[in-house]
Ligand SMILES: Nc1ncnc2c1ncn2[C@@H]1O[C@H](COP(=O)(O)OP(=O)(O)O)[C@@H](O)[C@H]1O
């Protein structure tokens with residue numbers, strides 16, 4: 001048993017011939033993609049038909065074609081808004097990631113620190129950020145800075161809670177193994193705890209990246225534009241006031257697409273970073 | 287035995303261990319182990335085998351009494367050298383490291399030249415027959431192969447004392463047999479001392495030059511038996527009358543210990 005597995009382990013998958021490969025691709029497409037595509041088309045058709053049937057005005061319930069037209073007509077406003085929101089949430093996310101991971105490592109390196117500080121991090125987290133957002137605006141002024149801070153406040157907690165959980169998830173035997181080889185606390189952190197926490201860190205980053213977009217849009221609601229042009233949140237506020245409902249829909253859909261895109265990018269990065277070892281990042285092996 | 291001059295390596299000096307939960311895991315353990323021996327700790331689950339072994343590695347402290355290795359406390363020895371190596375029941379490999387990098391780890395943590403470490407590690411992997419898999423990751427290996435890597439990691443640092451806590455308990459019988467043979471082979475070649483925890487009487491008799499039989503509640507030594515079967519040992523020995531005698535002897539002490547526990 002151990003010999004046969006010794007021979008098969010680690011070998012590359014046998015390549016499949018062109019014809020078979022094409023067939024497999026089609027099967028895969030049928031299994032995973034065909035259903036969602038049909039559902040999407042049906043949904044769009046229904047959405048197009050229903051408002052017409054009930055005679056709903058486009059500013060009450062716009063059809064997909066209205067939304068599409070609004071997006072094209074005001075594309076310059078929409079694309080500028082998207083760009084601004086992307087930059088804000090990227091900065092918010094980056095700060096969440098860096099501060100979250102560094103602070104976790106710091107807290108995890110001392111049990112006393114963790115026990116005394118982490119409970120407050122949890123309490124802080126339970127305060128709804130929307131409720132404190134006006135204070136952020138008072139402190140950091142209307143505009144960019146406040147928006148990034150709010151995005152950070154929303155995106156930061158998943159990083160710290162996941163990273164801390166990961167750093168503390170180290171198997172007791174592993175820890176003792178390092179003790180037996182006289183590893184310093186710092187070496188344990190670097191060569192054992194941080195690598196062991198990687199899957200947790202990546203999970204935290206995946207949650208945080210979509211939240212940072214939510215944070216940026218919420219931030220724009222309360223902190224406005226402050227000098228420059230506004231992002232998606234600001235565009236939504238303006239569209240609502242002017243009852244440009246189709247454009248409002250377009251902004252909302254753009255925000256959703258942004259979130260999905262961001263999630264996919266971070267997810268791909270996570271897969272790459274976990275690379276060779278973690279199960280959730282592994283291809284199915286049977 | 288391997289023909290080394292008799293020298294005391296490990297000493298349990300009236301060692302007791304009471305956990306904070308109130309469990310008396312070990313009660314007045316007192317014996318010594320000579321250099322070059324292959325000693326098994328045999329006993330039912332919960333009799334304190336792991337606790338005793340962990341004390342030799344400095345991973346647990348006696349409540350009373352003293353454990354010394356080579357005249358020093360285990361903690362001191364661990365600080366100074368890689369003389370003590372430990373193999374756990376689950377192979378305990380770092381999943382993000384390749385086989386080679388797992389074996390390099392103990393040396394890497396001590397510092398020094400990466401190139402030398404790599405050579406030593408490759409040599410250790412050769413001993414356990416896994417040189418070809420140096421680039422694989424643990425998840426690509428079978429249970430037996432993982433245990434081999436774990437043994438190679440322990441051996442790479444050239445320990446004087448190899449501690450093993452039920453290393454083969456989770457393996458299938460065939461894999462276990464081949465690993466037992468390999469372990470004996472390596473033990474004789476490398477001239478180290480092995481402390482081997484098991485609850486399997488046959489395994490203890492087959493491997494050991496000396497068996498420490500323990501009993502539970504509280505954990506104590508019920509007998510120490512020398513096994514005078516010649517090395518190298520062969521699988522065929524398992525069916526000889528002499529082998530059965532030793533099995534009976536050790537089993538007897540196990541039961542005797544259990545009886546006393548029943549009465550107490
Ligand atoms: N860290 C611990 N805290 C409290 N009790 C423990 C601890 N470790 C072991 N014990 C207890 O000590 C006894 C001996 O345990 P152990 O040495 O693991 O036995 P064995 O390895 O022979 O199965 C058991 O009753 C166990 O429950």
Ligand SMILES: [Mg+2]
Nearest residue numbers: 335336337451
């Ligand atoms: Mg045990």
